[in-house]
Amino acid sequence: MQGSRQPQCPTPATKRLKARVAAAVHRSVGSITPVLQLALDNDSRFESTVADLRQRLSERIAARALELPLLPDVVAQVIALSSSDESDARELAEVIRRDGPMSAHILRLANSPLFRPRTPIVSLQQALSRLGMTQIRQIAFAVSCRQRVFRARGYEPEVLASFRHSFAAGLAAQELARARRWNVEEAFLAGLLHDVGRPVLLQAIVDMYGGNRLLNRHAVLTVVAELHAQVGGMLAQKWSLSARIAEAIAFHHDPHAAKTAPQLSILISFADDIPASDADNSEQAAAALVKHPLVPHLNLYPEELAAIVARRKDFAETLQAVA
Amino acid sequence: MRADRPWDVVVIGSGPAGQKAAIQAAKAGRRALVIEQDIRVGGACVHRGTIPSKTLRETALTFSAFRRKSGHVLEVNMPEDVRIAGLNSRMEGVVAAHETFIADQMKRNGIEVWHGRARFVSPHTIEVASVSRGRRSAEASAIILATGSRPRDPGAVPIDHEHIFDSDSMLSMRYLPRSLAVLGAGVIATEYASIFATLGVRVTMIDKGERPLGFVDPEIVARFLEAFAESGGRFVGRGHVRSVAFDGISSVVTSLASGEEIRTEKVLCAQGRVANLEGLCLEAAGLKADARGLMAVDARYRTGVPHIYAVGDVIGPPSLAATAMEQGRLAARHALGLGVSDLGAGTSPVGIYAIPEIASLGLSEEQARAQGGAIVGRANFRELARGQIAAIEDGLLKLVSDASGSQLLGVQVIGEGASELVHIGQMAMLGHLPIDTFVECTFNFPTLAEAYRVAALDIVGRRAAAPMARTSQVRIAG
Numbered sequence: 037m038q039g040s041r042q043p044q045c046p047t048p049a050t051k052r053l054k055a056r057v058a059a060a061v062h063r064s065v066g067s068i069t070p071v072l073q074l075a076l077d078n079d080s081r082f083e084s085t086v087a088d089l090r091q092r093l094s095e096r097i098a099a100r101a102l103e104l105p106l107l108p109d110v111v112a113q114v115i116a117l118s119s120s121d122e123s124d125a126r127e128l129a130e131v132i133r134r135d136g137p138m139s140a141h142i143l144r145l146a147n148s149p150l151f152r153p154r155t156p157i158v159s160l161q162q163a164l165s166r167l168g169m170t171q172i173r174q175i176a177f178a179v180s181c182r183q184r185v186f187r188a189r190g191y192e193p194e195v196l197a198s199f200r201h202s203f204a205a206g207l208a209a210q211e212l213a214r215a216r217r218w219n220v221e222e223a224f225l226a227g228l229l230h231d232v233g234r235p236v237l238l239q240a241i242v243d244m245y246g247g248n249r250l251l252n253r254h255a256v257l258t259v260v261a262e263l264h265a266q267v268g269g270m271l272a273q274k275w276s277l278s279a280r281i282a283e284a285i286a287f288h289h290d291p292h293a294a295k296t297a298p299q300l301s302i303l304i305s306f307a308d309d310i311p312a313s314d315a316d317n318s319e320q321a322a323a324a325l326v327k328h329p330l331v332p333h334l335n336l337y338p339e340e341l342a343a344i345v346a347r348r349k350d351f352a353e354t355l356q357a358v359a
Numbered sequence: 360m361r362a363d364r365p366w367d368v369v370v371i372g373s374g375p376a377g378q379k380a381a382i383q384a385a386k387a388g389r390r391a392l393v394i395e396q397d398i399r400v401g402g403a404c405v406h407r408g409t410i411p412s413k414t415l416r417e418t419a420l421t422f423s424a425f426r427r428k429s430g431h432v433l434e435v436n437m438p439e440d441v442r443i444a445g446l447n448s449r450m451e452g453v454v455a456a457h458e459t460f461i462a463d464q465m466k467r468n469g470i471e472v473w474h475g476r477a478r479f480v481s482p483h484t485i486e487v488a489s490v491s492r493g494r495r496s497a498e499a500s501a502i503i504l505a506t507g508s509r510p511r512d513p514g515a516v517p518i519d520h521e522h523i524f525d526s527d528s529m530l531s532m533r534y535l536p537r538s539l540a541v542l543g544a545g546v547i548a549t550e551y552a553s554i555f556a557t558l559g560v561r562v563t564m565i566d567k568g569e570r571p572l573g574f575v576d577p578e579i580v581a582r583f584l585e586a587f588a589e590s591g592g593r594f595v596g597r598g599h600v601r602s603v604a605f606d607g608i609s610s611v612v613t614s615l616a617s618g619e620e621i622r623t624e625k626v627l628c629a630q631g632r633v634a635n636l637e638g639l640c641l642e643a644a645g646l647k648a649d650a651r652g653l654m655a656v657d658a659r660y661r662t663g664v665p666h667i668y669a670v671g672d673v674i675g676p677p678s679l680a681a682t683a684m685e686q687g688r689l690a691a692r693h694a695l696g697l698g699v700s701d702l703g704a705g706t707s708p709v710g711i712y713a714i715p716e717i718a719s720l721g722l723s724e725e726q727a728r729a730q731g732g733a734i735v736g737r738a739n740f741r742e743l744a745r746g747q748i749a750a751i752e753d754g755l756l757k758l759v760s761d762a763s764g765s766q767l768l769g770v771q772v773i774g775e776g777a778s779e780l781v782h783i784g785q786m787a788m789l790g791h792l793p794i795d796t797f798v799e800c801t802f803n804f805p806t807l808a809e810a811y812r813v814a815a816l817d818i819v820g821r822r823a824a825a826p827m828a829r830t831s832q833v834r835i836a837g
Binding site: 213214217218219220221222278326327331332333335336337338 | 476490528532
């Protein structure tokens with residue numbers, strides 16, 4: 037018999053998820069003015085909007101009817117070229133040149149303090165040889181995702197915040213992987229895309245409700261926070277990324293439930309919690325991370341963790357150039 | 360920080376040496392504690408070394424055996440972008456099963472395991488700091504150091520674990536590279552070079568020595584190099600590496616002093632290993648590493664402090680799992696005042712899981728000749744029915760006898776099954792059996808074990824041609 041759902045004792049995983057949802061909502065909503073925030077919090081329709089959104093989106097997800105964006109063309113081409121023995125930097129430069137914003141991003145990054153060029157980088161080919169194929173591939177992925185996937189009309193501040201957080205998590209994940217002697221590229225990609233479900237869901241909501249300005253923003257972000265991991269995993273599958281990456285994205289809020297790649301899922305979950313902001317680059321932030329419940333699972337001793345936390349300044353500089 | 364009641368034995372490290380030491384202590388009814396800095400037990404052997412690389416090797420072997428055994432009727436080509444994870448799909452299962460087995464075995468024997476980093480506070484007291492910064496201490500009557508080793512970082516090679524790997528990160532690659540340079544020519548370098556070459560990767564092995572595996576019989580090494588070249592591998596001997604650098608595009612450039620530049624997609628740096636001794640605060644126990652960074656021990660694996668023992672990679676070569684296990688067991692027995700037998704002394708085999716496999720035992724031909732002469736008998740696997748049937752035609756077994764051709768002094772084998780075959784010779788050496796035993800015994804047919812009979816017959820034939828040997832033969836018969 038299908039009755040109304042009885043309240044259940046929250047499991048530790050549910051509690052963790054709820055805490056994270058609250059933090060994510062706070063992070064995103066924090067960019068809205070306090071007056072508006074107050075109005076939204078007082079909205080009596082909050083609960084009903086959450087329930088309605090949850091139901092409609094869950095149905096679409098279950099029916100595989102949620103519109104998922106395609107892997108951006110330029111990324112597919114860059115990946116193909118950078119993996120080929122026959123291709124050279126000129127060919128790759130040509131593909132990137134056709135994408136104006138990406139060319140600009142790459143030039144900006146090549147000239148950023150992170151790479152400290154002795155002389156200014158003025159050509160794409162020069163930038164390619166300075167950054168290397170792997171970096172270019174990562175930047176192409178990040179910039180394309182920023183342009184084509186991380187966008188939802190009316191939710192620009194939240195989406196931008198989400199992208200900045202994702203990129204920083206990708207950089208943190210790759211350094212964690214390097215420290216653990218795990219695959220570096222895989223960790224970056226899983227970190228970069230761990231929250232990709234958020235903009236996809238926001239765009240779906242915009243498509244469903246059009247320009248409905250009365251939609252409770254807090255309710256929207258609450259539902260997005262609940263469902264984004266699942267949708268992100270689906271998108272990774274659609275883009276034919278590895279099953280390990282798809283699983284790490286899908287389970288980054290409940291990494292112990294991952295079956296194929298539990299270690300990668302734990303790593304991404306932890307990277308998700310490393311504060312990206314340079315302003316947080318303090319002793320206290322590092323000390324708090326030491327007590328993170330996933331640290332024992334990653335077997336990171338304090339000095340290893342401190343070395344990664346210390347690199348957040350580099351992450352912030354890279355982030356400036358890309359986002 | 361709290362102190363527990365004293366332990367009979369505290370073992371630092373849960374690799375092969377540590378496990379066997381702790382199990383020996385527990386089997387003797389003593390309280391044993393193992394301290395492991397990793398979250399999992401098993402050490403590098405289980406998680407980064409022996410078990411994972413051997414699992415990949417099995418996949419490579421299956422791939423090459425399929426081509427060979429089908430008489431090249433069926434062409435097997437690797438598709439592009441083969442995922443190592445796919446080739447190594449059994450690896451995680453094998454590693455997990457082995458780890459579970461070790462953990463269960465320790466639990467079953469009542470061995471306690473603490474996870475954290477150990478350091479000496481005094482000769483009998485060890486403090487353990489866990490990842491979460493919790494601290495506790497253990498006092499012990501005997502302490503066994505089995506902390507293992509890690510890849511040596513040569514400094515001049517910028518290992519980034521992304522383009523340039525060491526043996527700990529090598530298997531984190533998700534895709535099979537098109538080309539690979541291997542720096543070094545020891546056991547690990549040779550194993551990885553031959554495994555990847557068998558998988559169709561263009562491998563260049565570079566070393567400053569004239570040939571790989573300097574401690575192995577030159578004839579066996581020559582056979583290995585033939586097989587390696589046949590798989591598409593190239594060995595660059597006397598290759599002095601000047602620099603290694605990622606070119607920023609898609610290749611790593613290894614520049615040699617000769618002027619040659621070798622461009623490969625990835626590089627493996629396997630130029631030796633260093634003992635894990637830092638952080639132990641050895642000085643608090645009155646200990647010090649030697650000039651090579653190893654722990655010096657006596658014949659019973661005792662360090663300069665009598666109740667502290669060291670076993671496995673921390674004491675240096677041969678740095679093999681099998682040897683380390685035995686060292687751990689013997690050290691625990693001695694520490695607990697149990698009898699220690701010298702029965703197996705000098706007969707520890709060496710197994711190198713390259714493709715083809717290499718194994719050796721006792722004296723090489725060169726060493727035996729230097730000690731007063733030798734007669735060497737050979738059996739090529741292509742002369743054996745089983746070698747032909749199983750398409751293992753590149754194998755060779757060498758028996759090294761004394762100058763009279765009567766006593767077995769050493770065995771060298773190359774070819775599939777070498778690491779198993781060598782044990783027949785080991786038993787013969789332990790039992791001091793004369794060479795003629797191999798001639799007079801019946802072996803199953805067709806088997807590779809028949810190689811012993813063929814090689815022994817070769818010795819018999821050679822000694823018959825030598826006057827001194829004939830005398831010796833009469834003596835044996837009489």
